[in-house]
Amino acid sequence: MQEPIISIQKLYKTYGTKTALNHISIEINKGSVYGLIGQNGAGKTSLIRILNQIIDANSGNIIFKGIPMTPNAVRHIGYLPEERGLYKNMTIEEQALYFGQLKGMTKTKALEQLNYWLDRFDITDWRKKKIQGLSKGMAQKVQFIITVLHQPDLLILDEPFSGFDPINANLIAKEIKTLAKNGTTVIFSSHRMESVAEMCDALCLIHHGNILLEGSIQNIQKKYIQETFEVTLANYQENELALFLNNAAYKTNIIQKEDDEIRFEVVNNQKETDHLLQDLLKVGKVISYKQHTPSLQDIFIKTIENA
Amino acid sequence: MHKLLLIIQREFITKVRSKAYLVLIFLSPILMIGMFAAIFYFASKENKENYKQVSILAVTTPEIAADIQKENQNITVEYRTVISFKAAKKLVNDQDLNGLVYANPLSNMMEIYGDDKIPLHSLETILEKHWVLQQLKNKGVKEAVIKQATENTPIHYSKKDDSHATIQKWVKGTVAIGSGYLIMMFVIIYGNSVMRSIIEEKNSRVVEIMVCTVKPFQLMLGKIIGNALAGILQFLIWGILLLGGLFLLQIYFPSVGGNSDKIEQIFNIIWEINYTEIFVGFVFFFLSGYLLYSSFYAAVGAAVSSETDTQQFVHPILLPLMFAVYIGIVTVINGNPNGSTALLFSFVPFTSPVVMLMRIPFGVPMWQIILSLALLLVSFITTVYVASKIYRIGILTYGNKPSMKQLVKWMFQK
Numbered sequence: 001m002q003e004p005i006i007s008i009q010k011l012y013k014t015y016g017t018k019t020a021l022n023h024i025s026i027e028i029n030k031g032s033v034y035g036l037i038g039q040n041g042a043g044k045t046s047l048i049r050i051l052n053q054i055i056d057a058n059s060g061n062i063i064f065k066g067i068p069m070t071p072n073a074v075r076h077i078g079y080l081p082e083e084r085g086l087y088k089n090m091t092i093e094e095q096a097l098y099f100g101q102l103k104g105m106t107k108t109k110a111l112e113q114l115n116y117w118l119d120r121f122d123i124t125d126w127r128k129k130k131i132q133g134l135s136k137g138m139a140q141k142v143q144f145i146i147t148v149l150h151q152p153d154l155l156i157l158d159e160p161f162s163g164f165d166p167i168n169a170n171l172i173a174k175e176i177k178t179l180a181k182n183g184t185t186v187i188f189s190s191h192r193m194e195s196v197a198e199m200c201d202a203l204c205l206i207h208h209g210n211i212l213l214e215g216s217i218q219n220i221q222k223k224y225i226q227e228t229f230e231v232t233l234a235n236y237q238e239n240e241l242a243l244f245l246n247n248a249a250y251k252t253n254i255i256q257k258e259d260d261e262i263r264f265e266v267v268n269n270q271k272e273t274d275h276l277l278q279d280l281l282k283v284g285k286v287i288s289y290k291q292h293t294p295s296l297q298d299i300f301i302k303t304i305e306n307a
Numbered sequence: 308m309h310k311l312l313l314i315i316q317r318e319f320i321t322k323v324r325s326k327a328y329l330v331l332i333f334l335s336p337i338l339m340i341g342m343f344a345a346i347f348y349f350a351s352k353e354n355k356e357n358y359k360q361v362s363i364l365a366v367t368t369p370e371i372a373a374d375i376q377k378e379n380q381n382i383t384v385e386y387r388t389v390i391s392f393k394a395a396k397k398l399v400n401d402q403d404l405n406g407l408v409y410a411n412p413l414s415n416m417m418e419i420y421g422d423d424k425i426p427l428h429s430l431e432t433i434l435e436k437h438w439v440l441q442q443l444k445n446k447g448v449k450e451a452v453i454k455q456a457t458e459n460t461p462i463h464y465s466k467k468d469d470s471h472a473t474i475q476k477w478v479k480g481t482v483a484i485g486s487g488y489l490i491m492m493f494v495i496i497y498g499n500s501v502m503r504s505i506i507e508e509k510n511s512r513v514v515e516i517m518v519c520t521v522k523p524f525q526l527m528l529g530k531i532i533g534n535a536l537a538g539i540l541q542f543l544i545w546g547i548l549l550l551g552g553l554f555l556l557q558i559y560f561p562s563v564g565g566n567s568d569k570i571e572q573i574f575n576i577i578w579e580i581n582y583t584e585i586f587v588g589f590v591f592f593f594l595s596g597y598l599l600y601s602s603f604y605a606a607v608g609a610a611v612s613s614e615t616d617t618q619q620f621v622h623p624i625l626l627p628l629m630f631a632v633y634i635g636i637v638t639v640i641n642g643n644p645n646g647s648t649a650l651l652f653s654f655v656p657f658t659s660p661v662v663m664l665m666r667i668p669f670g671v672p673m674w675q676i677i678l679s680l681a682l683l684l685v686s687f688i689t690t691v692y693v694a695s696k697i698y699r700i701g702i703l704t705y706g707n708k709p710s711m712k713q714l715v716k717w718m719f720q721k
Contacts, residue, residue: 052519054703079519083705085511089321101313102520146516 003066005030005154005185006051011060013046013209020046022209023060028187028202030153033180035196035203035217036189037300043209044189045082048156051187052079065153075104078152082159082189084143088132092118092142095131096149103150110149117145121171136163144172148179155179158189173199193296203296205303212303217296224299227268228292229276234261236284244283250276261287310521311529318533322500323540331496332544361424364402366395367410374433375408379426396420410434412441471572478576479668480639486589487635487665489542491628494597494660497538498604498624501530502617505608505702514702523699527609528691531601535594542589546582553577580668588667588676595683596660600624602687602694606714609701616708631658635665644669654679656686693718 004027013021020043028034038044049055051062053074062069065076086095093114100110118124121141131139140163148155160176161169176199180186190196196203197217205213213220241262245252251267262284268276280286294302322328362383365372369386376384385404387395392409399407399420406421408430417434419427436457443453505527508514517526557574607620631652638649644666653663653671659679663671700717701709709717 049519049703054515054518074519077519079516081512081515081519083512083515085513086516087321087513088507088511089325090317098313098317099516099520102310 003030004028004063005065007061007063008047008051009061009063011047011050011057011062013043013050013055013057019209021050021057021206024206024209024211026204026211026214028185030185031180031183032201033176033186033188033199035200036187036206037191037193037196037203038206039304042206044206045158046209047206048079048081048158048187048189051154051156052077075150076153078147078150078155080143080147080155080157080160082162084140086131086139086143086146089130091128091130092145093127095142095146099146100149103152105150113149113151114145117149120175121145137165137168140164141168141172144175148175148184152184154185154187156187156189159191160188161190161192161195193300197296205300207304207307212307213299220299221293221296224294224302226292226294229266229268230255230263230288230290230292231266231280231286232261232263232288233280233284234287236260236262240283244279247279250279265292311525311532314521314526314529315533315536318504318530319536321504322534322537328537328541332541336545336548361426362404363421363425363430364395364399364404364407366390366392367408368412368437371408371410371412371433371437374437375430378429378433382426392416392418406430408434410437412437471576474572475576475579476642478573479580482580482585483639483644483665483668484636486585486668487632487661490589490593490596490661490664491632493538493542493593494600494628495625497534497597498601500534500537501601502604502608502621503614504530504534505605505698506611506614506617509609509612509702509705518702523702524695527602527605527695527698531598531605534601535597538593538597539590542593546586550582585664585667588664591680592660592664592683595680595687598687599656599660599683599690600628602691606694606697606701609698610704610714610717611701611708612705619708627657628661631661634658635662638662639665639669645671650675654682656683659683 006026006028008024008026010023010025011021012023013019024043024047026034036044036047046055050057053069053071064073087098090098093111096114097107097110100113101107105113114127115124118127123138123141126134126138126142131142134142144160147157155176157176160172164172173195176186176188186199188196188199200217202216203213203220204211244250249268249270251269252264253266254262254264256263266276270276277286277289280289361381362385363375364385364387365375366387372384372386382405390398395407395409398404406419406425409418409420410416417438419425419430419434421427440453440457444450505514508517514526521529553574603624604621607617607624610620611617634648634652638644638646643649649662649666652658653666653675660683663676663679667676696718697714
């Protein structure tokens with residue numbers, strides 16, 4: 001079993017009378033990419049700010065790398081906030097040195113890491129450029145470099161792809177995956193479910209300060225999988241089809257019907273799926289038979305609606 | 308501590324290499340000197356013009372007219388012999404002259420008519436002298452006796468020489484008002500600079516990254532100290548430029564016109580002043596005054612999202628500073644820089660940086676300076692604590708500008 005790098009225990013945070021986090025507990029494994037999803041105002045930013053020690057929780061514990069989190073832990077955390085920016089009048093090199101040293105790096109180490117990343121993104125000639133002279137996308141790239149410069153153990157990324165064009169978003173996604181592969185744990189907060197599905201191993205859905213869903217993406221999808229199948233039959237017999245459509249054990253919705261081929265969606269109301277297949281074979285030749293897997297987006301909306 | 312030093316370093320470097328700072332250092336003194344030179348030039352020109360304009364119509368004997376001109380060489384005397392008093396008055400009014408002396412000792416008529424620019428006392432004395440002479444002549448006193456009695460009188464008037472004390476008071480007053488005004492300017496300029504820097508950090512959203520690396524209090528303190536160092540550097544440069552300028556002035560203008568003695572005296576008094584004391588005083592009182600006020604500026608910067616929203620909060624900060632300058636100027640001009648009013652306001656923390664510095668050139672006991680600084684330090688610790696509470700919440704709050712009520716709420720929020 002993998003050792004969690006961070007263990008959040010019964011975290012509770014209020015702003016006046018409003019509860020932002022209601023005794024939430026999460027464990028995140030080392031080297032995993034963990035998705036944090038939820039609507040605006042759900043409590044994600046509060047959780048991220050507590051992890052970054054920007055604000056304090058009312059109660060609860062955070063165990064980081066096996067010990068209760070200390071102020072020094074921020075040295076091992078890289079944070080890319082959703083609302084981000086850098087000092088406009090400073091060059092990229094100056095910013096890297098400044099933020100690197102604030103995170104406890106030596107000047108030499110910070111420069112060495114800057115060289116590595118500039119080289120990796122093929123932007124070595126940007127070194128002396130000021131942020132005010134860069135486009136939004138270019139500035140975002142620099143922002144990413146500043147976030148990962150001090151080689152953090154935990155990387156907290158809030159909407160990391162906002163402001164990037166698809167090519168650069170892909171480039172950053174690749175880098176995040178590489179970092180995770182090399183042992184960096186990533187907390188990934190986003191509204192874009194397709195990014196979460198693509199990037200994350202596990203996720204947590206927060207709603208009004210409570211956790212509604214938590215676990216690996218496969219397990220969550222498995223839990224929400226429905227007994228809905230998409231079927232295509234050929235050479236079907238009309239009388240058998242009529243019998244099938246009237247069978248109370250199934251709820252059928254025809255999608256397409258052409259000559260001797262028919263495509264429909266069927267919800268199995270029985271416990272056994274074997275009967276469905278046997279009954280379908282009576283109607284015609286089964287060309288395709290696929291169980292319907294709900295998307296994260298569907299699960300997200302359905303869970304929030306039912307909450 | 309290392310983080311605080313890094314923040315101070317960044318703030319200092321960013322400030323001193325900005326174009327605005329260079330303009331402030333080198334262009335401002337030129338503009339200020341130019342402005343004062345223009346004021347002095349126009350004021351003296353005005354005085355000279357006023358002086359030249361004094362002219363008197365003298366309808367009198369040649370002796371009296373000659374005496375008037377002799378005693379008042381700077382006024383113009385227009386001499387007439389035969390003209391009626393009424394016509395003479397009309398002439399004065401028509402030609403816009405300052406006055407009229409209509410006097411004939413023989414006819415018992417001696418009139419002086421004019422505005423307040425005419426040398427009334429001198430004219431009265433001259434007419435009185437000629438009246439007495441005529442009376443004596445009428446009584447048969449011999450002319451030789453009269454001449455002996457009126458000329459070569461043993462009365463001798465010598466002017467008390469208090470020019471040194473006057474010049475000393477003037478020079479010290481200038482230094483006092485100048486340094487008090489300078490400290491107010493510095494507090495406003497650098498306080499504003501802290502405020503703008505915080506607003507910029509908030510608007511560019513870099514603050515979110517900063518506060519996950521350093522404590523908000525460290526960030527605020529680093530900003531305040533970094534700007535203070537830039538202020539002291541500016542004061543040093545200005546001090547060197549000013550003293551260097553005065554030194555050059557003394558070399559190249561040692562004896563211009565007939566005022567060379569006076570100029571030498573002024574320079575002697577300028578060099579008599581204890582600049583080390585003023586410099587040390589400025590640094591200490593600027594630092595403590597600036598620290599006190601800049602924490603308020605920092606809180607305002609954190610609370611708002613744009614510079615236009617700052618006005619409402621900045622006005623209450625400026626009022627005590629301006630009040631201090633007025634109190635200082637009034638007490639210095641009234642020649643009472645060690646009086647009870649000046650003493651009181653040199654201990655009140657919000658006015659003491661300005662008022663105490665204005666008193667220093669006139670000599671202040673050391674215990675008063677130490678007490679004033681100690682009170683400032685205690686006030687700074689209190690205000691920075693309150694300001695840091697507002698700052699901590701304000702920097703992460705975007706949107707509408709908060710009300711005073713909200714700011715008070717932030718002070719007590721955990």
